[in-house]
Amino acid sequence: MSNANIMKNLLSLFKLVFKNNKTYLIISFFFIISSAVLPFINIIYFKYLFDAISFHYSFSYIIKITIYMLIVYLITTNVQIYTKSATTLHSKWLLIPMTSMFCKKSIEMDYQFTEDQSVIQEMDRAKYVLANGDNLEMYLDAVNGLFISIIQFAIIAFLANVVNPFIIVLILAVSIINTVISSKIRKKNYQIHRESLPVDYKWRYIIKLATDIKYAKEVRLFGLKNFISHKGDKNREEYLSLVKIINKNEKKGFLATIGTSIVQEIVVLIILVYMVIFKNLTIGNFNVLMNVTRQFTESFKKFFECFLNLYTINNYLNDFFLFLNRKSQLRETGNLKIELEDKPGKIEFKDVSFHYPNDPRLIIKNINLTIEPGECLVIVGENGAGKTTLIKLLMRLYDVTSGSILYNGKNIKEYDYDSYMKILSTVFQDYIMFSTSIYENITFKEWLENDYDVKFLLEQNQLIEKVESLPYKEQTILTRRFEDDGIELSGGQSQRIAFCRAMYRKSPTLILDEPSASLSPIAENEMYVQFSKIIRNKTSIFISHRLSSSSISDKICVLDDGEIVEYGTHNELMGIDGIYKNMYQLQSQYYKEVVSPA
Incomplete structure (x- = not known):
């Protein structure tokens, strides 16, 4: 990691600090000054005290300098204690805007990166700064520590006219040796830690398997206790083996630095004894020499310790800013607005x-397809035919590899990304119920009393009686994850909430990506009977490998291996002996009610 990279990340962090918490900078200034001068108050005081004793100064003089020292010491100590506590508090507070930035970037990030394992691992490393708040505190503390040490070096240089230069060279050499040892150890351990992140990611998944209600039925039905426990044991064995390597490296480094420090102490002691015996060192100057030498050792040690902390944690901070600065390819295309x-x-x-x-491998191959305004198109085909991928391209979750998709005659890349997304509403096969109120699950807005649009949609989707029977009606919390009085809706009821959500958006284009895959054929057909009444005046696209939706369609597109193999109305496709006819005849025995196209 280059010094330029450290400075770049340091500058990025302090821009963030300056924008979100200027108070931290003021507090840090007083912490740095108070911490830098505090050790020298005693050094200077004892020089004057011993000189006063040696030269027989008056007792009142000794009392006066003692009082002055106590006042300065108490003020400086209290400032240091308060500012140290405040910098710790404010460094933790900075995690709030940093977490907000991380979440915002995660949401705005191109969808394709959410399925890219290298980016997922990058996100995990970036989250380490946030999930382990001590890292940020240690990083900022290291920056403050560097400034403290630099100020102390300046003070020591001013007082060092009596210091033996060889002592300074010795301390400098030992400190550099210890720094090199610590640097190598930390670099090794950082690489090992990076290897441990995917292992820890699996551990969190194993915990989720054991605790998440989504897996509860399968876990109990198939008796997965031993299976999950075994996976967990193997994972922890792998993780602990990496931790043991880290601990072994740290032990080696600790023993090496202790050895060099002991050698330093012995040599310095010999030099000081020699100066007392043969160089007529006075008591006051001897005291300054002893304490300045020790302070130089401490300051130099602190300087490189802070630098190593800065260097090590900068790796994690670099992962954070690397993720934060990842460019969005989809959002950086057009800027044409859609009214x-x-x-x-x-x-x-x-x-x-x-x-x-x-x-x-091509998933979609040379597709040419036109969907007229207000048309209802059903895209059918077996699993793996490319149906969902085609819709992902329309929704700009991915960009096409070749060719183009037009909306009102313009390439969708020419439109502003967020503006284009507003024309689409989607109900996915794996729709999500959020642990918020029914109202928020539909609107994603704060509660608005007498929101007649919501009531109308609940009525259209046959949910109004259910919702009105609940104690808090639309404000009832879905799931019991956070609220004891939350409710768990049935699959069909949750699906209708998802429909309400899509319709509330009032987008002119509605996409249903196999939303009824979990329903029985009869229930699915009933759903389309009801749904045909509420999709008028919208372009609607249904994706399914089951064909009950074909009865409400204007056109049907049959995909096979990423290509359009059949296209036309239900009657037209039934007139040819093809894939659609064979699929429909196999499934039609389940459909009891036929719906005429809207």
């Missing part, structure tokens, strides 16, 4: 092909 209207636009796929990063 959000109820009227949907025309969507066109022009020769679209796509493969995932680091995988040259």
